[in-house]
Structures are given as structure tokens and as C-alpha cells.
Amino acid sequence: MIKTVVLASNRTGVFREIQKMPFLRLKRVFAVEGSPLHRELKGEEHSVIEAGRHKKFLDELDELDFDLLVSNGCPVIFPVSRLQKPHQLFLNVHPSLLPDFRGFHPANGALLKGAKETGATLHEMVDRVDRGAVVHQERFPITPDLDLGLLYHLLFTAEARAFVRGMQKIFQAEFKCIGEPQGEVFSHYRRSQEDMSVDFEGMGNAEILRRVRAFGITSQGVRCQLEGRLFTLFEARALCNPLLLDLYSDGAPGTVVLEYGAAMVVRSREGLIQVSKFLKG
Numbered sequence: 001m002i003k004t005v006v007l008a009s010n011r012t013g014v015f016r017e018i019q020k021m022p023f024l025r026l027k028r029v030f031a032v033e034g035s036p037l038h039r040e041l042k043g044e045e046h047s048v049i050e051a052g053r054h055k056k057f058l059d060e061l062d063e064l065d066f067d068l069l070v071s072n073g074c075p076v077i078f079p080v081s082r083l084q085k086p087h088q089l090f091l092n093v094h095p096s097l098l099p100d101f102r103g104f105h106p107a108n109g110a111l112l113k114g115a116k117e118t119g120a121t122l123h124e125m126v127d128r129v130d131r132g133a134v135v136h137q138e139r140f141p142i143t144p145d146l147d148l149g150l151l152y153h154l155l156f157t158a159e160a161r162a163f164v165r166g167m168q169k170i171f172q173a174e175f176k177c178i179g180e181p182q183g184e185v186f187s188h189y190r191r192s193q194e195d196m197s198v199d200f201e202g203m204g205n206a207e208i209l210r211r212v213r214a215f216g217i218t219s220q221g222v223r224c225q226l227e228g229r230l231f232t233l234f235e236a237r238a239l240c241n242p243l244l245l246d247l248y249s250d251g252a253p254g255t256v257v258l259e260y261g262a263a264m265v266v267r268s269r270e271g272l273i274q275v276s277k278f279l280k281g
Contacts, residue, residue, distance in 0.1 A: 109189025133179025136166030
């Protein structure tokens with residue numbers, strides 16, 4: 001029983017797993033323009049989901065005959081009830097433990113809100129985004145050693161595992177809907193400029209460090225004003241050396257009290273914070 005698959009994605013993990021499965025055959029791949037999947041498929045036959053042209057993609061999708069639609073990191077909101085035919089199954093792979101952190105930016109939300117664990121969910125698609133019945137989840141703890149870059153890596157790995165194990169369940173059930181409804185308690189997260197900023201005068205160390213960690217990759221970062229200049233911070237930690245604290249105890253919060261190599265030390269409301277990765281301006 002081979003099922004034909006349409007994949008709409010910006011990532012490579014689920015794409016590679018589909019290719020390994022003997023009971024699935026890729027009929028069409030729609031890659032988000034400029035994404036890792038788009039780059040991997042360079043030179044191969046596929047379609048592109050262009051920014052601002054989602055209707056074009058949905059119209060193409062509506063004309064295709066297939067058994068399974070898999071969405072993974074696709075920015076398009078699917079009108080499922082209009083598109084889905086009786087013999088078709090629409091699935092999404094989401095990088096959180098739904099119903100926690102629905103929405104576009106669950107990795108940031110998990111770090112910003114101090115979640116203890118996260119993972120990935122394979123779920124059936126419905127018209128309301130990230131609301132469909134859960135087929136399978138893969139979970140792991142958020143340990144202190146994980147920065148945002150490592151968290152993304154683990155989430156995308158968990159997505160591929162959730163897809164493989166969830167699809168095994170679906171095929172054992174002869175391609176029937178087997179998902180369990182999501183719980184009624186949920187959370188949602190989408191990045192905002194307010195969250196992606198820090199204030200050394202008004203915030204405590206824990207809040208500053210949590211925000212830097214939650215957005216600490218070069219394509220994101222948190223913004224702040226230090227001595228009238230704009231900075232974007234990517235990596236920081238609190239300092240506890242008593243001599244350092246004594247030397248710079250008189251500095252006003254938001255003052256750069258020391259610069260050395262590629263790092264700087266900033267006086268905070270509660271002590272000193274070392275910023276080891278940043279951009280000026």
C-alpha cells in the first residue's frame with residue numbers, strides 16, 4: 001500500500017525520512033523560497049513557495065491528486081476543509097509539545113518562558129493552526145547547556161523522529177485518523193520587538209540573560225542601548241568574581257565598564273554581565 005505524498009517545507013529532516021520509507025512516494029515537493037530545503041533541492045525538480053504568493057501555491061496544491069500532505073515549517077495557513085478530499089490525510093510536524101507553544105516561534109518561546117522540556121508533534125491538520133489531533137510526540141528536557149542554536153538542532157531532529165514514528169502508527173492503522181485531541185490548556189508564542197530587547201537599568205540579571213538566550217543566534221539577537229549606542233546581543237553570562245564586582249561597583253547600570261578582546265563587561269542593576277558576542281549599531 002504505497003501512498004503518494006506532497007511535502008510543503010523549509011527543512012530537510014522530514015524530507016529525507018520520506019525518501020527512506022518504502023510505503024511513501026514523493027509526488028511533489030514545495031520548498032519555501034530561500035530555505036535549507038530549497039538550497040538542498042537546487043538542480044532537482046520541485047516547486048517553490050514564494051513569499052507573498054501563497055495563493056499561487058494553494059491553487060497548485062488544489063490541482064494535485066495525492067494521498068498525504070505533510071507540512072513542516074511551512075508558513076502558509078491551509079484552508080484544510082476546502083482543500084482536503086475524502087481520501088486524503090493532511091499532517092503537520094510542529095517543533096513543540098502541542099498544545100504548548102502553538103504558533104510561529106516555539107523555540108524562542110520555550111527558552112523565554114523557562115520551559116523544562118520541549119519536543120516535536122506530528123498532528124492532523126484542521127482549519128485552526130496547530131489545533132489538530134496529536135498522532136505522536138517526541139520529547140526531551142531543556143538542559144542549561146542548550147543555547148538557541150542547539151535547541152533548533154534538537155527540535156528538527158525530534159521532528160524527523162516524530163514523523164517516522166507517527167507514520168508507523170498511521171500505517172499500522174491502515175491510514176486512518178488515529179490522533180488524540182489536544183488538551184484545553186495551551187500556550188502560543190510569536191516573536192515581538194518588545195521581547196527581543198533588554199534594559200540594563202530596569203531588568204534584573206535573570207531576565208536579561210533569559211532573553212539573550214532565547215534569541216541568541218546571529219539572525220535574531222536582542223537589542224539594547226548602552227551609553228547612548230545601539231547594540232545587538234547574542235551571548236551573555238553573569239559574572240561573580242568578587243574582585244571584578246568590587247572594581248566596578250560604582251558604575252551606573254548600562255555602563256560598559258570593560259572591553260577586552262571581542263568581549264565587554266556591562267554594569268547591570270544587580271552586578272556585572274559579560275557579553276561575549278554582540279554587534280554595535
